[in-house]
Amino acid sequence: MGLIIYLDGEFVPEEQAVVSVFDHGLLYGDGVFEGIRAYHNRVFKLREHIIRLYESARTIGLDIPITMPEMEEVVLETCRRNGLRDGYIRLVVTRGRGDLGLDPRKCPNPTIFCIAASIQLYPEELYEKGLELVTVATRRNLPEACNPRVKSLNYLNNIYAKMEANLVGAPEAVMLNQEGYVAEATGDNIFIVKNGVLITPPPYAGILEGITRNTVMEIARQKGIPVEEKLFTRHDIYTADECFLTGTAAEVIPAVKLDGRVIGDGRPGKMTWELIHAYRELTRVDGPVIFREDERSMNCAG
Incomplete structure (x- = not known):
């Protein structure tokens, strides 16, 4: 069973999670991201990661179209949709679709996507x-x-x-x-x-x-x-x-x-x-809870 990805306000199967070939994140690396961890049913240091994401975006002149609390909920809900209690979250905001030129003014709508999966960097x-x-x-x-x-x-x-x-x-x-x-x-x-x-x-x-x-x-x-x-x-x-x-x-x-x-x-x-x-x-005690007590019976991976 594949992952469920958040993409611009919707949760879609990973095979449907596609961005335009004209997206400036793809064409020019124009965008920002965060790598975040979930441990023991909590997203560790979520607020700190979200703050850094918005600070990075501000520095490159990228206006993120949703608020920080809304972005936190994007992360939490992506974990829930994937039954993730322990794992890795990749949150990305790109400049969005534009043309083949460099001008960021040609990209009116940023692209936001969030992936929640597993990771092991070192044995x-x-x-x-x-x-x-x-x-x-x-x-x-x-x-x-x-x-x-x-x-x-x-x-x-x-x-x-x-x-x-x-x-x-x-x-x-x-x-x-x-x-x-x-x-x-x-x-x-x-x-x-x-x-x-x-x-x-x-x-x-x-x-x-x-x-x-x-x-x-x-x-x-x-x-x-x-x-x-x-x-x-x-x-x-x-x-x-x-x-x-x-x-x-x-x-x-x-x-x-x-x-x-x-x-x-x-x-x-x-x-x-x-x-x-x-x-x-x-990591056992820091960060917002993903699944509440009344959701513990759900069949969750991780």
Whole structure:
């Protein structure tokens, strides 16, 4: 049985969920999106994801034709239609149908669609053993050119870096900014631990300000762990006590090697594990409920 997709105000079978070949999201990557997780019958950090979606849209001058509360309900209802209690949600807003020119004024009606399905980015063994990372030549987009803080449909910068990682068999890559400072991975934010302090690049380093990133920082502060947002280089990763990545799909995943250099003792560190467990506990209680108690008898997947 196929998925049910939300598309411009309707819920349709996936084979009917089609957009125009003249949609500028397809032609030019002109649009924004969010990847969101559902855990234990709740949509995790839904409000934060919706706020970021609308902020990204505002930055590119895209007027979303429904309100934020209405968009939240789109996400929840898409999960319900697919019986999804645990899984991954992709929410997309494109500039909409236009002509073959660039002018966004030719696109009067944005396209909105929402997909709720399953995802597994990394096998569980990598959470136990840790990732081996490589630094790639592709630099992170300049904020003055295509600001990484906008979660746009144009992901070629990340895809180039992912291709480089694939060529050497690495599951993930570290991207530097134009000044040579560490920015982020191809799909995740990066953290290091040094002398008991949790450190991550600041937004101005050229990163997407991740929802998971911010959540982990909040958890750490609640636990009394010092947190710093500051610039650092590959040297600081090589000499760190611990390293891990964060992202909606990846959650919190340890990294134990970069460019052949062992990080710490080559195993996921104590602070990393503490944050992994705390993050997973938070997913049980944070976010709006998908199915109410009176709907528990429904036959639901996930």
